[in-house]
Amino acid sequence: MILIADSGSTKTSWAVIAPNDVKLITTPGINPAVHHSHVIESVIQSELLPALGTYKNKIDLVAFYGAGCNTYGCKILSDILQSVFNCEIGCNSDLTGSAIATIGKDEGIVSILGTGSNSGLFINGNLKEHVPSLGYILGDEGSGSYLGKQLLSDFFKRQMPHNLAVDFKDFYDPVESEVINAVYRNTKPNKYLASFVPFIVSKISTEYCHKLVKSSFNHFFERNICSYTDYQNYPLSFTGSVAFGFSSILHDTAEEFGMKIIHILQNPIEGMIQYYKQQL
Template sequence: MILVADSGSTKTSWCLINEKAGLSFFNTEGYNPYFVNSSYIAQSLSLGLPSVIPPLQISHIYFYGAGCFEDKTHIIKDALQKVFPTATLAVGLDLLGSARAVLHDQPGFAAILGTGTNSCLYDGSAITANIDSLGYLLGDEGSGFYIGRQLLGDYIREYMPAAVRADFFAAYGLKREQIMDRVYSEKLPNRYCAGFVQFISVSTADKEYTNQLVKNAFIDFFETLVTKYPNYRQYSFNCTGSVGYAFKDILSAVATLYGMKPGGIIRTPIEGLARYHSLQG
């Protein structure tokens, strides 16, 4: 049996590939090795795995995760080895997983727009170019964090339209002090800020304001990252992630504005990754 995982900072999507029973999907929390250690991951997995997953019968695990750079893969591997002691492990960036999910073995451009942001050129097997997104403190333009941070800033400063502000307060009842304390004093502020993207997607008080907020974030993403790739216009724009998918019409319009034909824009790469690894044998 094979396990494939796609892990963001918020959620990990898993697929069990069983030759006899087919594919089984489930979720756990996200495991970014920049924010959590091996012990935390192992404990969370032990508690979060469905009872139908037999740890000792897993032969291979392909784990694609946010923050899984070479100097951090040992954190994931140590955790997985504790839970799946007999499995052969392969750990790589979530960006590689996204590229394989949307492009399979075809070369092209791929991006992630979820809680965080990333992008690359892909040659059909491996990543050939990547401009560092820098994470939420220094970059992550176009991400859920980036959009949520802007929304919270507009709320606190009273820049957002009155109708939107009223809706926001009715939904969350938050005051400036509560937001500032949560962002600056508690763990994982990126997840906290990204959580408010849901409000943007459902609020109807002033769609011009909320749509422009999202559009501006995507423009920043293109200006800061996408347009810096050589000959970027020759590729279609392919993307995975909850934020890109939730606002795919706006994202497609921005991609077109920058001379890129919209390609595959999907919520999660896990189904594409399951197909990719099933075909790889």
């Protein structure tokens, strides 16, 4: 049996893949760049293992893909997982997980558009070029945090159309001091900023919200996708809630940049299951 994981800071999606069965499990997030070892161990021991039941002694491979899974993070995770399952352990980034989910061992530019954004050029399943995300302050173009940041700025600086500003105030009743505190002092400002995306979704038929998303995607392509060598020669794949929720605008943007999107998945675990089923 194979146990796979797609993990972020708030949620981890697991799947146990047997020849004739797939068991889905959700636990709190595991991010070795954010969580201490004892927190990771607690999630595995108290959340994952009870949900696995009798499967926990039948795992032959654990394939973990997640945020914070650089060389250091993977060492932490691999040691913990090895001690629990005593089997082959694989660990890699959430970006590589998105590549596995969408293109497998083929070639293409794979991107994540969720709370944050990321991208990479993959050849034969290996990351060949990477334009860094740089996070919600210096980058994350096209992401939920990027959209939320612009939305809040437009509201307070009176750049939002009046009727939308009234609706936004009724929906969230934002207070400047509270927003400043949440963005500059809280521990998860990117997630706070992304929490305003549902308003954009609800108003996407308006010219303002459509332009806001379109401009954000244009910036993502200009500052990320167009930086890859011969970028127009590669197909595009996306994962993430923002990519999925605004897929029609994303397709239009790709066409304007002379590119074609072949996959958009909201949840990478769906494609990862299909990939690993073929490994049994």
